[in-house]
Amino acid sequence: MLLPLFQWLEGLQVSGWLSTSTYVGPLINVFHLLALVIVFGSLLIVDVRLLGRGMTQQPVAKVARDARPWLIGALICMLLTGIPQVLSIPIREYHSPFFWMKMRLLLVALIFTFTLRHKVTMADEARVGPVWGKVVGIVSIGLWTWVAVEGRLIGLLS
């Protein structure tokens, strides 16, 4: 269904330019990875706290509020550097099972992070109890790790 879209992208001038560039393509890749570093830092500092470890002298909500602008900023950088990577090899991405798996997981991870996880981090800790925080922390680490693994495999195995 989406194949015509990816074929159209492949035909764009910018696609050819990106895929044959000596430095631009690789540098976009590097910035995608650097943004991922900040994504993981700002996620883990909160997830570890949800597990009842890490910065335990601080309320979960405070750690989450401090981390949020870095998370959102880094996710925007991921999007801005991710789009040109699809643009440079649209047909290869279209035929990669890892790409589609990553996109599905990413959607789930984003919805989870900005609904359930957000709610649990902002809620009164006494009301949430110790179990839900741990579940949300583990699911968050698991989901985002899986997204990153699929992303790495697009380039390695597609």
Place this chain on the structure above:
Amino acid sequence: MSLRTLFEWVDAFPSSIAMRESIFAFPVLLTVHVVSLVMFAGLVMMMDLRLLGAAYRGTPFSEVQARLFPWQMVGMVVTSIAGLLLFYSQPMRYFGKLLYWIKMGLIVLAGVNAMLFHFTTYRSIAKWDTTSPPLGAKVAGVLSLAMWACIVAFGRLTAYDYDWATFE
């Protein structure tokens, strides 16, 4: 024994050859290396941002440092083991790459920077734990951020064979 002989010696190990010829070793090791690296570097950068006064301002620096440290170390151990195995499986792939050597040098320098900070500026932590850190702390934070960013970047760029960055 020169460095080249050492690399060639490792390159000829049957286990090195077996890993090199395995279809799975490289993608699995590289994925583990990268994912644990972003976890390690991410938590280091969160600490650095606190050191600069750019994030987590309401949390004492000593708490950020002490409570993230064990998690940083978990990431560092995993990414280092995977990295060593990547090197072990194809030493001659990396021997001739300039960016690989700069990356290794920067890892040493980042370690030296962290130790220097710990044994100088950090000694007066009681005075600035909850306020704006002194210049020495900010310099250490900027250096750490810049060096780890370059380590990540140069590691990624070893995948490309640029003529100017290849000397073999």
